Amino acid sequence: MSSPATVIAAGGVVWRDGRDGRRILLVHRPRYDDWSLPKGKLTPSEHVLSAARREIEEETGQRVQLGPPLGIQRYDVRKNGAVVPKMVHYWSAQLTGPEQEFVPNHEVDKLEWLPVDKARRRLSYPRDVEILDALAEFTPVVSTLVLARHAEAIKRKDWDGKDTDRPLSEAGYATAERLVDVLAALGVNRLRSSDAERCLTTITPYAAELGRQIHVHPEISERGYKADPSGVESIVGRAWQPGKVTVVCSHRPVLPALSKALGLKVGKFSPGAFLVAHQLEDGRLVYERFRAP
Incomplete structure (x- = not known):
């Protein structure tokens, strides 16, 4: 039974x-x-x-x-x-x-x-x-960061264009729509992303709902990271901002180095998965990991 x-x-x-x-x-x-x-x-x-x-x-x-x-x-x-x-x-x-x-x-x-x-x-x-x-x-929380991998994209073998332009799959678009309520629940008010289409599209529905611009960072794309692995350091000061809740969307090969640069635990991210980290006033970090919504 x-x-x-x-x-x-x-x-x-x-x-x-x-x-x-x-x-x-x-x-x-x-x-x-x-x-x-x-x-x-x-x-x-x-x-x-x-x-x-x-x-x-x-x-x-x-x-x-x-x-x-x-x-x-x-x-x-x-x-x-x-x-x-x-x-x-x-x-x-x-x-x-x-x-x-x-x-x-x-x-x-x-x-x-x-x-x-x-x-x-x-x-x-x-x-x-x-x-x-x-x-x-x-409490109190000084700053909050949501680190995410883009939602499911069309497979590389099924895409003839530039990899940067490879779009989300149908399931990926659905994940991006469901992510709106999740990011709203966390109070996300700043958005940063790789310049790849699949990353931008993952957080575009929320950006539209919020009426906010997505700040684009080529250095955290797969191509940008391959050209200069140290480039991920440039986003650290922009990601942790007192009184702000920031989402950063990047790629599986980049996320381990990006996590480390941001002072976060390094772990695996399936498509659409994300980590939420709260920086407390005493310097501690409180983590949660979630699968794609």
């Missing part, structure tokens, strides 16, 4: 800092009469980062930007008369603007902004308190 499928959900610790200190946003669910952190299940084919932001916004009405990961909860729930495992991913979630008006709904009927200590006492589940306590360890 096969094991029951795990229910995957995502959410966050929504916070804001003010003159009276840090406050945490908790939600009250009338169905369970509990106070918890906003979260919810993924829709089919939805990326976990996109789901976290969507669920937070649907339950609270607040626009947020995801920061470092705060942990994963694992517990059992009842589904269709059976007991199944559930996994909930949480991220730091900071307001991206002024607080929005909350409209009560059947899932969440009340919100409350509370100081951290009061939020810990108000939460109904010890597992949520553990996630809340992790927030202090991963």
Whole structure:
């Protein structure tokens, strides 16, 4: 007999800092009469980062930007008369603007902004308190970098033109479209790319959504790297910028050297895969790796 499928959900610790200190946003669910952190299940084919932001916004009405990961909860729930495992991913979630008006709904009927200590006492589940306590360890964030490999491209053997002009495959274009919500969830506001068509096209849909220009760097293309491997160093100062969230899109042969130059862990990138790194005020780097959305 096969094991029951795990229910995957995502959410966050929504916070804001003010003159009276840090406050945490908790939600009250009338169905369970509990106070918890906003979260919810993924829709089919939805990326976990996109789901976290969507669920937070649907339950609270607040626009947020995801920061470092705060942990994963694992517990059992009842589904269709059976007991199944559930996994909930949480991220730091900071307001991206002024607080929005909350409209009560059947899932969440009340919100409350509370100081951290009061939020810990108000939460109904010890597992949520553990996630809340992790927030202090991963803030503040100085700079965030998303390092990505371009989405799937047409195979070299099937392309007669210049390799720089080789386009994405149909699946690659679909990945680029799905990447829009993922980059939006992370609050990406600066875009840098190799000059190859397959890299530019991977982040063009998001650039169009954001209304921002893509800064082009021939030195991180396959051709540019082959001509001058030291050229990857030139992007370091432009990639790590205080208060900014930057995406850099490059190629499989270039990414190991580029990762090293940027001070990141070197690893393999499948097409469309990306690494998210948060640089903390104390100098630490917090990493996450994801497959293509």
